[in-house]
Amino acid sequence: MGVSQTALLVRAWLLVNVAIVILFVPWLPNFIEHWTVKPGWIPPVTEQAVLSLVWQLIAMGAWRAQSIFLRVVPLGIVITCAVGVIWKDSSQHRYSGLLVGYFFIPAIVLGLISLAVPLFVPRYLVFAAVGLPIVVAVALDKWVRRPVVLALAIMAIEMQGVQSVYRQTDDLNGTDLRRDFRLDVLARELERWVRPGDEIVFESLFWYLPFEYYNRTAIQPRLQIRSPLDTFLAVADRGGYAVIPESLKWIYFDDPEILKCYAHRVWWVTVKSSSNAKGLSAEDWEQTFTFIKGEMAVSLFTLKVKAAPTHTCPPVKS
Secondary structure (H helix, E strand, O other): OHHHHHHHHHHHHHHHHHHHHHHHHHHHHHHHHHHHOOOOOOOOOOHHHHHOHHHHHHHOOOHHHOOHHHHHHHHHHHHHHHHHHHHOOOOOOOOHHHHHHHHHHHHHHHHHHHOOOOOOOHHHHHHHHOHHHHHHHHHHHHHOOOOHHHHHHHHHHHHHHHHHHHOOOOOOOOHHHHHHOOHHHHHHHHHHHOOOOOEEEEOOHHHHHHHHHHOOOOOOOEEEOOOOHHHHHOOOOOHHHHHOOHHHHHHEEOOHHHHHHOOOEEEEEEEHHHOOOOOOOOOOEEEEEEEEEOOEEEEEEEEOOOOOOOOOOOOOOO
16 A cells, blocks of 8 residues: 555656646746846856855845855854754655755755856845745754754844845845835826826836836836837847736837827936936927936926927827
C-alpha cells in the first residue's frame, strides 16, 4: 500500500510540474529576449550585494551604510538555521527541504543568472523573504526549549525593517518613486484643476503606470512614444506596456500635432529636471501654469486660437 501511494504521489507531482512548464512556455520568447538584452539600470552583481541580501531583506536598511560584519551575521544565522532544520528533520517526506528551498532556491538561481545578465535586485526576492523568519522560527523551536529571548531579539530586528518601510527609508528599489516623486500628490492636484476635454500626457511609461494607480480624474492619460507609432505598436505587448489593455492602444501617439485634434488644454507631466524639454511647439501652445511636487512637474499648455492641426485628425476615441 505504501509503495502504491508513493507512486501515486510521484505521478501527481510530475503532472503538476509538467502543467507548470506548459503554462510558462508562452513566456519563453520574452525570457530569451530579456536574457540577450542586458538592462542598463541594474549594476553587475557583487560579492557584497550577495552577502548583504539577508540583512537588507530583514532590516530593510541601506546596506552600504553598515559594516560588512554586521551585514554577514544575519546570513550566517539563516544558513545555520536552514542546515539545522534539514538536519533535524526526521519525518518521512522531509518537508523542511521545501521550506528552506522557498528562499534559497530563488536567491541562488537569481545570483547565478546575474553572473551572465545583471538581474540581482533585492526587491525581486521579497516574495521569498517570507520564508526567512519561518526557517529561523522552526530552528529555534527544535533547538531551544525556551526561545522567548531569542524570538524577541529577532522580532526587534524585524520591527526595524517594518519601521524603515513605513518611513520610506528602506533601500529597496522603487522606494524613491514613492518618497521623492510624489505622484500621489500630483494626481490629487490634477483632480482639482482639470476640466472636461483636457488631456493629460506622459513622456514615459515609467511615470504613466504609477500615476494610473492614483488617477481619480475622468481623463484617460496619453503616452508619447519616441519611435514611429507603427513600429512601436508591433511590440506594444512587451515589458510594462503589456499591462495596458488592448482597448487603450489609442492613448499612444508619436506626433504632438495630434493633440490639437482633441484638446485645447494639455497637462504635460514629466520629471522636474527635464521640464523644459516639451514636445509641444511654442508657436502653437502657450505654457500658462506649472506645478512642481517633489521631483515631478506638470505644466498646463493652452492651444492658441490660430493654431490648427497640420494633418487630418483621426476618429475620436473614448
